[in-house]
Amino acid sequence: MKAIKIEGGKTLSGSIRVSGAKNSAVALIPAAILASDKVTICNVPDITDTDALAEILTFLGAKVNRASESIVIDPTSIENKEIPSEISKKLRASYYFMGALLGKYKKVSMYFPGGCSIGKRPINLHLKGFESLGAKVTIEKDKYLVEADELKGCPIYLDIASVGATINIMLAAVLAKGETIIDNAAKEPEIVNVATFLNSMGARITGAGTSKIRIKGVPKLNGCFHEVIPDRIEAGTYAIIGALCGSYLKIDNVIPKHLESLLLKLEEMGVDSEVGEDYIVLNKPSSYKAVSIKTMVYPGFPTDLQQPFTVLLTQAKGTSSVEETIFENRFMHVPYLNKMGANIVTVGNKASIKGPTPLVGCEVEATDLRAGAALVIAALIAEGETIITNVEHILRGYEEIVEKLTNVGAKIEIIEID
């Protein structure tokens, strides 16, 4: 079994280059099957989630060529087959094949998706959107069958501004007849990246990045060339690391606007950062002020940075608080941080953190991707050695995390344990 071993207490300097955004890439790869020609996507992160999606494409019969940071997908020989549950359950984003296959073939049979157990994560809004477009949804045990004679554009209101539902409905609607309007759409940068990709293929989508997205159906989509945006959550994770152990730690290939809520909180805590056009430089201050955060949809404080940020709050003077409003089970890192010496009390979706508390290395378990990132951060500031197990979760979402941290002075390695 793989584990990550970290010897804490090192000062980190130098530069970390941020990879392409996981949550964009995992939608762009399934979206490529809507094209009737070859698609090239650049800046694709080399993580196990993108590997699993490439495996699904290959299973469906697409020609997939991965070289360095790009992926070339030729979807012309795809067959609309049922994706085996062993692959689709490897990750959450396999559900984007529902929208894409439904959009292209008007029929899809898919097993329930996998992904981090950070809440119940129903997909009722995705299915409601497909039904509004004219599809019939049948649920059989752990499988969905979605089919339509014809998909027709229509107005769709999302009860929750869901990232997944917004993207999946866009995928199903691009080739539908007439106009679809998604109201209360999610506004995350990844949605804009997917809409731009579809538009380069010939789709007619306007309003992505606002709460009203209009999609005028087109009969066919072409191949195109596209680039994944930088990963704002990976960038934010390294920015938090810089705030805790940086001495001129530069985070490169960043869109600072995507990180505004985090940067403002860092400033409120007294962290010294320099923000350039496409980089951020962080230095560890002598002390941190306690603050409160509440996770919100974009541009609010991202739920994906809540767990990493909680580690920073353990070092702040006074009582900080965290309110998680997006997922109901995103505090699984807390018992491990407390085991390392933190003083965190959770009640429902709120956590209260008293600090500063020194952290001490020990054996901890990554229960999900961002909990794993939080434990890496905690280990970097802890005294002594930390062993993190279940690292598969971390490797699903952080490209070359061990190499990137080693290059700036961290003592971190992947080891094999029984």
Ligand code: EPU
């Ligand atoms: N929800 C419903 N019904 C639905 C869809 C969502 O009730 O049909 C609820 C969810 O249960 C949740 C809330 O709405 O409570 C928001 O969920 P959303 O659909 O926005 O999230 P998601 O699409 O499942 C994506 C990212 C997550 C990220 C969230 C929020 C991908 C593959 N995943 O998930 O990323 O936390 O948006 O920004 O894009 C991660 O990277 O660690 C991660 C979990």
